[in-house]
Amino acid sequence: MTDCNDLCNKLKIESTEINIYEKAKEYAVDYIKNIDSRCVNPTDKAIEDLSYFIEDFPENGTKTLEILRLLNEYGSPATIAQTGGRYFGFVNGGAIPAALATKWIADVWDQNAALNVMSPVASILEDICERWIVELLGLPHGTAAGFVSGSSAATLCGITAARNYLLKNKGYDVAKHGLFNAPPIRVVLSEEAHSTVFKALSILGLGSERIEKVKSDNQGRIDYTQVPPLDNNTLLILQAGNVNTGAFDNFDVLCKEANEKGAWVHIDGAFGLWAAASNEFSNLTKSLYLADSWSTDAHKTLNVPYDCGIILCKNRKALTDALQMEGSYIIYSEKRDNLLYTMEMSRRARGIELWAALKSLGKNGIKLLVDNLREKAWYFSEQLKNSGFEILNDVCFNQINVYVGDDNITQNIIQIIQKSGVCWCGGAKRAGKSFIRISVCSYKTTYDDIDMSVKAFVEARSKIYNI
Ligand SMILES: *Cc1c(COP(=O)(O)O)cnc(C)c1O
16 A cells, blocks of 8 residues: 555656646636637537547546646637527526636535535535525425436426325325335326426336326416316426426416315426516516425526536425435434435535525525526517517517528528527427527626627528528
8 A cells, every 4th residue: 555645756746736726727717718709619620629538548647737738728629608698508507706716616625515524514505505595586484405416306306205295195105115006196297398307207207108298388388277187196397487488387376276286386497496586577486486396407597507406395304205315324413414405415515606606696686687687588589580580489588489490491590600609509399390599598698799699690591591
């Protein structure tokens, strides 16, 4: 056995240690400074240059400075400039400075957030995040929060709590006895529920064929008149923010109905749940607080860096019962032990940068952020309309669906826009129609960014239609 010093000497780490972090900081700061002058999409050359990474696994190690140089020279140009102001793909969100800078520090701390004894600071900050977010979104007092990698994981946690709770009410302990002899429970959701919801249901043994799928209306909201009768044996899954249109389901009617019948309501609010922070959206979020569990992403609308999702559950015990674990070496504390609220045990302490984001923005800042995303989305859609584009959806939040023609034409225009490097949008299809999908979800986006992007749309169209 070599001791650490011998090993450090062998690896030649010691003498250059501080240089390494200085260099990393220099590259990172350079990236941040130049983000807005970058092509949003990597150039063909940048993609070709990724071949520099392809090699057989080296026998011997490489100096850290050389590794950083490789990343800066060939990795960085092949990133998508999504922390700039003109990335409108998927629903990705930017990274506000307080959260990004804090994440650097949290990475240096390298805390394991699982248990209070492993990281008192991660424990208290996640506790505070829970309290603040519950208050911000107007959820029931005492609602529990778990901090997970994203909405996929959050939905999985929420649906697990729901499944176990509903079965427990039928006298069946699914955690003990498994699903094989369990009495059936019902799952009702919209045919336009997000694919990660279907994934969670299939992982949890709730199937995909036996789900009661409800048609959605022209905006992608669940058609609440078509929802089958609910009962205390039913999980109803709704959404705050349809991934294409941004539309919100009718929580006022459906949550009240579900509460009356004893059904469990889970709301997928990956990006839309944050609308509950602003009374500008009270028509969309009305009665959202009457649900039982909610999943959301801080890495989307809130502009926290990846990966930062949140499961919120009104019945704390239902969540912690579903996710509990035992082990002779596990030391539970009187204070918060984060692993009780998530699937993982060891994980990075993402609550630290989440706390920084909340602290940096305050309630008013978050309200301003979500209000502003909608104002920018409105402006974007108005400018597109003025340039002769057809907008398919009511822009109620931050999503815009732009119709440009059939599947082929849509794909071609998207490619030209992406290649232009000016902005980045993807495509989708709803109700048989292809469209370009714009998501305004970064605090960085300015009106100038939008004007430049509209110009890129116009130029791309003129290349296709020769006008
Ligand atoms: C993004 C998204 C998800 C999945 O979230 P991840 O953070 O990618 O796991 C689920 N539902 C909706 C509506 C989304 O927009």
